[in-house]
Amino acid sequence: MNCLIVDDDEFSRNVIKHFVNKTDGLTVLEETDNAADAFTVIKTKEIDIVFLDVEMPEMTGLDLMKTLDDMPQIILVTSRASYAVEAFEHNVTDYLVKPVNYARFLKAVGKAEANLKASNITVENQDEVFIKADNKIVRLRLSDVYFIEALSDYVIINTDTRKYIIHSTMKGLEKKLPESDFIRVHRSYIVNFTKITSIEDTSVVMPSKTIPIGASYKNRFMKKLNLL
Incomplete structure (x- = not known):
């Protein structure tokens, strides 16, 4: 599954990238530090899962989701659990609170994989x-x-x-x-x-x-x- 990592914090991006690289079936196709570039990647490339930070300058992760007609599997990654309610109103796949541990990461990926396999x-x-x-x-x-x-x-x-x-x-x-x-x-x-x-x-x-x-x-x- 092709992954896009979106986070303005380099350390956080590297943590998710490390988890993706050690997980069979996942590939980091792109990473970016802002939502505007993420929008372009989602529109032009085959992205299955987006690991999306909420709090970013200029455009937040929640703002990005509002611009998308065809949403890939969105796994929000943020330091504030208070965004959870609003996140699930946007039908995100899962919600990870920083610091993210690998076991919780795998659970979220499992949900995304199940959603991708479940065809309507x-x-x-x-x-x-x-x-x-x-x-x-x-x-x-x-x-x-x-x-x-x-x-x-x-x-x-x-x-x-x-x-x-x-x-x-x-x-x-x-x-x-x-x-x-x-x-x-x-x-x-x-x-x-x-x-x-x-x-x-x-x-x-x-x-x-x-x-x-x-x-x-x-x-x-x-x-x-x-x-x-």
């Missing part, structure tokens, strides 16, 4: 998926899906007849859907290519909604079009 959507074949919604497992035909939109730590799967809200990330969902039919057009939207009725300059027109095309997704989207 399983592709049975290229035509159908099973999703966990409304306290049951539902079979869903991909051809019935019009678009998918982000909602904090959830996603909404929109069909022609109803919406399904599931606990997942756009990044994780994007990897599981067939590229032949689905494409991400915005950080908050994945569309079924076969359901598009028309394309305007900066938006995709679906039967029930007009969806913006994000600047960073436009080039890839336009390459997929079979223009005459």
Whole structure:
């Protein structure tokens, strides 16, 4: 699992880095001393776990989480236990109080690993998926899906007849859907290519909604079009 360590204190970063390096299955992909750089890393690289300090100058760890649509597993690392309540309101994976010991570190990593393995959507074949919604497992035909939109730590799967809200990330969902039919057009939207009725300059027109095309997704989207 790829890890990002974010802490403005070098000693604290080194402690977590030491723990990561001695744990099988973990890799320190990046480390940084500020939340702004962390935001860029999370958006551009495949990060599974973020060890995130809360108290940092300019932007706190909690502020960083508020900017993220697709959150990796977040393990907060801070010297003040008083942040615990607010942390879990943001659905963090776990909360470590400094000084962190290795046993407690492993427990937090175990939670993150379990969350990553627990899938809320399983592709049975290229035509159908099973999703966990409304306290049951539902079979869903991909051809019935019009678009998918982000909602904090959830996603909404929109069909022609109803919406399904599931606990997942756009990044994780994007990897599981067939590229032949689905494409991400915005950080908050994945569309079924076969359901598009028309394309305007900066938006995709679906039967029930007009969806913006994000600047960073436009080039890839336009390459997929079979223009005459």
